[in-house]
Amino acid sequence: MDLQKLRAWWFRRQGLAHRLDGTSPAEVLRRTGWARTVGGSNPYLTLFARAGIDRATADRAAAEVAICELPSARGCTYLLPAEDYAVGLAAGAGAPRGELAAAIKHLDVTETEIDRLGEAVLSAVTEADEPLQPQDLRDRLGDAVRSLGEAGRKRGVSSTLPLALGLLQSAGELRRVPVDGRLDQQRYGYTRWTPSPLADADLDPDHLAAELARRYFAWAGPATLAHFRWFSGLGAAVAKRALAATELTDLGDGLLLPADQVAEYEEFTAPADPEYALVGWIDGIHLLHRDLGRLLDPADVDRPSPLEPAKRLGELKDPPCQLIMDRGRIVGLWEFDPTTEAIVSRLFVPEDDGLRTAIAETERFIVEQLGDARGSVLDSPKVRSAAVTGLLTD
Incomplete structure (x- = not known):
């Protein structure tokens, strides 16, 4: 494989060759992929580098829920466009369930307790006039939120509240709202998500895995099965079924590209001048x-x-x-x-x-x-x- 051509192709498909000027934040994310968020500047840099999008435009898109930071692939937080909310939430749903299972095993937590707390959280955010931050929820819910003590702190779960919030987010019942509207910090309030982005979604696991694969290879191809498994966190069998349901062409060395991009890739040449x-x-x-x-x-x-x-x-x-x-x-x-x-x-x-x-x-x-x-x-x-x-x- 011609590595120079591959790199230039990835760069172009990622919108970094200044091909996307004038597009919206949601359109940039739809075309080039979800932007990882870890409380830093990456969401803003992602949009600026690809389309010259300023912070005010990005913040406005988030306030209008055209884009949203969600727990997604591998349970990690990404900035997604609205049309991908269901796929993203489904891709990350295993993480909060795994955290609950670990808490049940190691921290004397029960599923019934977390379900009741979740119901109380939903009631509180429904009645509130503005998004509630975690401390607001603790103040309103009182003894319904239980400290998990030193054992919980060692496992990164100080109380039962994060367990309930994680499950409600992955179920599309709660939406996190960044404090001050900024995407480069990790302070959030929570509000009810109505209607839920999962309300009318096809939640069949194989369908969702195939949808994730279709998006991934459109953003990242040529890429290998191993690359897709890293991004998605899917097991080998599920990932292989997802690829089988996606029209991909092997360019060699296991590098897979959507079939509808192959002709364009074959005709593509790396630019001679720097970008x-x-x-x-x-x-x-x-x-x-x-x-x-x-x-x-x-x-x-x-x-x-x-x-x-x-x-x-x-x-x-x-x-x-x-x-x-x-x-x-x-x-x-x-x-x-x-x-x-x-x-x-x-x-x-x-x-x-x-x-x-x-x-x-x-x-x-x-x-x-x-x-x-x-x-x-x-x-x-x-x-x-x-x-x-x-x-x-x-």
């Missing part, structure tokens, strides 16, 4: 496959990680910093330094005018609209200082 994009470390260009090596040139595989110089980039599962891309190749790493309000980078290629422009545009977007560009909810300026120092150190 730059600055994206988050969990952007779909990486995370849909979670195969970092495919985005690295052989000359870059042995470059040291800015965070752990003893490790080489080719040894890592995930990027150590945010990514600078050119036609699908990682050509640099970056972070935003809030002390200087500037992007700090380490480049693998000579800096030209196009790259300077891409960096400057992203920097301006962060300064004027986001205020900061955190990689995750745990990424404070103090934590990020190590990455900034590492990028500046040869």
